[in-house]
Structure formats: structure tokens, C-alpha cells
Amino acid sequence: MTSLLVLIPVSLGMGLVGLCAFFWAMRNDQFDDPDGNAWRVLIAEDRPKNNPIETEV
Template sequence: MDSLIFLVPLALLFGSVALVVFLWSLRSAQYDDLDGAAQRILLDDDDEGPGTGR
């Protein structure tokens, strides 16, 4: 039972930190373009720059 005195506040601290990080990511527009990266992977880039090995 003595461990609960330590673990409950620790769990609340971790939960509040996770909530703050999630809210920060919402405000910094991390989730604005969810389909863009999925479609960009399918596009064929015509420019072959240095380091492509061709």
C-alpha cells in the first residue's frame, strides 16, 4: 500500500505530461495534412539528384 503513495502521483504526472504534449501537437498543426504523406509516397519524382545511385 505504501507504493501507491508513490505510484498514483507518478501516473498522474505522466498522464498530464502526455496530455500537454498532445495538446501542443494539435496547436502546432501536426495533424493538418494526414493524407499528404500517404499520397506523396506514391508519386514518382522525375528529378534524380545526387546520391540516387543512377
């Protein structure tokens, strides 16, 4: 029972921190365009490698 005296306030505190982080992210437009980055990864072209092909003699 004494462990509940520690676990309940700790879990409520962690939930409050998570809720504050979520509201901070909403206020600072962190979720403004979540699909844009996903499409940008698919559309972006890879850089060509600058390493010449080496042959062993």
C-alpha cells in the same frame, strides 16, 4: 500500499505530460494533413543509382 503513494502521482503526471503534448501538437497544426505524407511516399519516384555495373575479370 506504500508503492501506490508513488505510482499514482507518477502515472497522473505522465498522463498530464501526454495531454499537454497532445494539446501542443493540436495548437501547432501538427495534425494538419496526415494523409498528404502517406500519398507523397507512394507517388515519389526513386532516385536512380549512380553506381556503374562492375564486372570481375
